[in-house]
Amino acid sequence: MKRKFVSIILATALIGTLLTGCGGSGSDGTTTQPAEEETEASAETEATDETPAEEEAAPSEDAAAGSTEGKNLPELTTEPLTINLWDIATEGSVKDIQEGAVKRFMEDYPNITVNQVHQQNDNYKQQLIVAMSSGQAPDMYIHWGGGPMAEYYNSGFVNDITEMFNTYDHPEFIDAAVAQSSYDGKVLAIPFGGLSGCDIFYNKTIFAELGLEVPKTIEELEAICDKLIEAGYVPFSLANGSKWTGSMYYMYLVARHSGNAEFDAAYAQENGGTFTSDAFIYAGEKIQDWVKKGYFPEGVNSLSTDDGQDRALLYDNTCVMMLHGSWQTRSISDDNKEWYDANIGVFRFPEDSEAAAAGVPQNVEIGTAIGNGFSFNCWNADGSVDQAKLDACYVLATQYYNDDTYNQEQLASGTIPSIKGFETTIEDPNTKVVADVFFSASNVQLWYDQYLPASVTEVHKDCMTELFGLQKTPEEIGQAHDTAMQAAIAE
Amino acid sequence: MVSRKGDNVAQNNNKNGLARAREKSTTKAAAVFLFPALFLIAVYMIYPIIDTFTTSAYSWNGISSDKIFVGIQNWKTLFSDMTFWSSFGHNVVVMVFSILLQIPIGMLLATFLDAGGKKFNLFKVIWFLPYLMSSVAIAFLFSYALATNGGIFSSIASMIKGGKVTVDLLGRNPHALFSVIGVMAWQFTPFYMVYFIAGYGNIDTSIYEAAVIDGATRGQYLRTIAIPLLGPIFKTACTMSLIGSLKYFDMIWNMTGGGPAGGTELMATYMYKLSFQQFNMGYGSCVAAGMFLLITFIALVFQKIFVVKEDY
Numbered sequence: 001m002k003r004k005f006v007s008i009i010l011a012t013a014l015i016g017t018l019l020t021g022c023g024g025s026g027s028d029g030t031t032t033q034p035a036e037e038e039t040e041a042s043a044e045t046e047a048t049d050e051t052p053a054e055e056e057a058a059p060s061e062d063a064a065a066g067s068t069e070g071k072n073l074p075e076l077t078t079e080p081l082t083i084n085l086w087d088i089a090t091e092g093s094v095k096d097i098q099e100g101a102v103k104r105f106m107e108d109y110p111n112i113t114v115n116q117v118h119q120q121n122d123n124y125k126q127q128l129i130v131a132m133s134s135g136q137a138p139d140m141y142i143h144w145g146g147g148p149m150a151e152y153y154n155s156g157f158v159n160d161i162t163e164m165f166n167t168y169d170h171p172e173f174i175d176a177a178v179a180q181s182s183y184d185g186k187v188l189a190i191p192f193g194g195l196s197g198c199d200i201f202y203n204k205t206i207f208a209e210l211g212l213e214v215p216k217t218i219e220e221l222e223a224i225c226d227k228l229i230e231a232g233y234v235p236f237s238l239a240n241g242s243k244w245t246g247s248m249y250y251m252y253l254v255a256r257h258s259g260n261a262e263f264d265a266a267y268a269q270e271n272g273g274t275f276t277s278d279a280f281i282y283a284g285e286k287i288q289d290w291v292k293k294g295y296f297p298e299g300v301n302s303l304s305t306d307d308g309q310d311r312a313l314l315y316d317n318t319c320v321m322m323l324h325g326s327w328q329t330r331s332i333s334d335d336n337k338e339w340y341d342a343n344i345g346v347f348r349f350p351e352d353s354e355a356a357a358a359g360v361p362q363n364v365e366i367g368t369a370i371g372n373g374f375s376f377n378c379w380n381a382d383g384s385v386d387q388a389k390l391d392a393c394y395v396l397a398t399q400y401y402n403d404d405t406y407n408q409e410q411l412a413s414g415t416i417p418s419i420k421g422f423e424t425t426i427e428d429p430n431t432k433v434v435a436d437v438f439f440s441a442s443n444v445q446l447w448y449d450q451y452l453p454a455s456v457t458e459v460h461k462d463c464m465t466e467l468f469g470l471q472k473t474p475e476e477i478g479q480a481h482d483t484a485m486q487a488a489i490a491e
Numbered sequence: 492m493v494s495r496k497g498d499n500v501a502q503n504n505n506k507n508g509l510a511r512a513r514e515k516s517t518t519k520a521a522a523v524f525l526f527p528a529l530f531l532i533a534v535y536m537i538y539p540i541i542d543t544f545t546t547s548a549y550s551w552n553g554i555s556s557d558k559i560f561v562g563i564q565n566w567k568t569l570f571s572d573m574t575f576w577s578s579f580g581h582n583v584v585v586m587v588f589s590i591l592l593q594i595p596i597g598m599l600l601a602t603f604l605d606a607g608g609k610k611f612n613l614f615k616v617i618w619f620l621p622y623l624m625s626s627v628a629i630a631f632l633f634s635y636a637l638a639t640n641g642g643i644f645s646s647i648a649s650m651i652k653g654g655k656v657t658v659d660l661l662g663r664n665p666h667a668l669f670s671v672i673g674v675m676a677w678q679f680t681p682f683y684m685v686y687f688i689a690g691y692g693n694i695d696t697s698i699y700e701a702a703v704i705d706g707a708t709r710g711q712y713l714r715t716i717a718i719p720l721l722g723p724i725f726k727t728a729c730t731m732s733l734i735g736s737l738k739y740f741d742m743i744w745n746m747t748g749g750g751p752a753g754g755t756e757l758m759a760t761y762m763y764k765l766s767f768q769q770f771n772m773g774y775g776s777c778v779a780a781g782m783f784l785l786i787t788f789i790a791l792v793f794q795k796i797f798v799v800k801e802d803y
Contacts, residue, residue: 299659
């Protein structure tokens, strides 16, 4: 009896591990194969879900009917063609919107099949590296620009589309978006994810109760924080387990204290540029001072923003403000639209009055102008460019992603397309603030953790934990950055 | 050995054709049955190990077609790489505490269940459940349970002390490493429990009957007969726990990602970061190869020590 039980349990365990084993690889397999089915299946649900959005977009869509008609675009092949496309749109409105773009494209070009594969964001970069090294790389794939895009290009997995971009029509992307899609003077990607700013979300209701005004300077911000602590609140909600969240405070304090000058110098490690220069020490000391004064929740390094633990602290009124990416407008209103409308406001990171007096520009903002870009990887077996496929990818990315329907749907879900003119059509007051801040910026600094070389990024992120955990001094953190940066430059 | 071989040869010569044909077909059958396993082992274990060592001699970003041969440069870096050695240190701490926690507790539970017999079957099932959960699920479960905001420990502490008390188990060092070790023990103890139950089950009932006839109490039987008989199983369990904790990856990766500030960085998480996040596959492979050598070495030493002890 006993043996029987044990053997049953062991057998279950074996089967269990077998199943999880299969599950791990199987889920990837299943996403790959039935992608088409999936597209169709959700296209059905889409039809019901999306009708209002489409109706909204209807007036402008008329003008764009037939999407590509009368535009200067490459002639697409009439032969059968399959495009393998990888994105990370696994759920929600993002998935519907992106599948919609692909569906419209395939309706207009029935000979072209787009095999749209939704990868899990968490291990997407790993999947991509494995696919590239084994010759299975997709023809068209999503990325975030910055260091990795350069790495993909240098390894021969990105088509240089500078000439096409200059020859053919494309949406009028804002300059910052084109800049972030380029590397070494070459256009390497088509933006489609919309821009993301970085601003302070705050609880309007609590501000009103305590008679607080939106701060213009860092001193005013600190005064507000002190008042909030007096009233029993924790001023900032921060989930620094994710590390890049704490980095936002660091980046902004550096930007307000020195514009782009000191970061650019430190990035190049030339002409005395170093991560231990004035602005970095200022930012580090300020943050540690704020930690000591209780501006951040306790256990800040163990909270994770992926699980929404920072938003949770806003919802239960523990915290009052949160410096975060502008996608939080969508996340919070997705969680609870009513609460969002009633309570959440946005203001830009306040100015450093001393630095301003010394002539440091106060409109260098943090964020990303492209959010996501598509790069193309279309080659023939002999290593030459597969122009037919590349043309099709280009048309798909510029005319179906980024078309009016797509952009209207993006706006409806709180994302501002990186295309000129869209800032005027925004209705949500918070999104409007985000857009105003973004469009009046003299320069938009891409997140450090995407802008820095990959090896430095890891050091930077770990340093952010140590900074908020008071485990290292700002000097030590600067030195760690310098060491990593010098090693990366030497490579 | 040699003489027996000689006998065989002599016998073979005397064998008739039928016996020879039979032997041939047995060899064939053995080859046919062994081939799939050998093939899979060669493709999925031996080739990757060799390839890891080869790749460790290159500077390669993991995707580019040009690999640059750098000889032992990566290995030189590895020897002076503080991150690697501190990760190794964490692995050793995890290993020591895994063996100290999982195996004694597993054994205790198994003994309890073995002594209790059928009426504790419910406990058997309940205690086994953690092992059936996937590591990723456990990672998420415990990152919520240990969270400072609404986690189990923080909530209980707040209830006892009144007001809002924060128990930060994952956000500080060295607390994070020990919290993770605790979660690992929760996950793997049931495995050793079942392992030891199986061990108890393998002891011949006649030994128990003989002991009872000789007037041994249940406690005496366990102490002096059953537990010593578990010796070999105990040794295997320790080796498994040792190897398991030296190459551990999934739960830690999902729960802390090696953080905070590298406080729970293990060799495997470090290797993953290098290979797949920092575009440094060459050096990542070197770390993997170093891991392989270290684990093999420790496991061998461990086996050696244990065998000597058993001889006494």
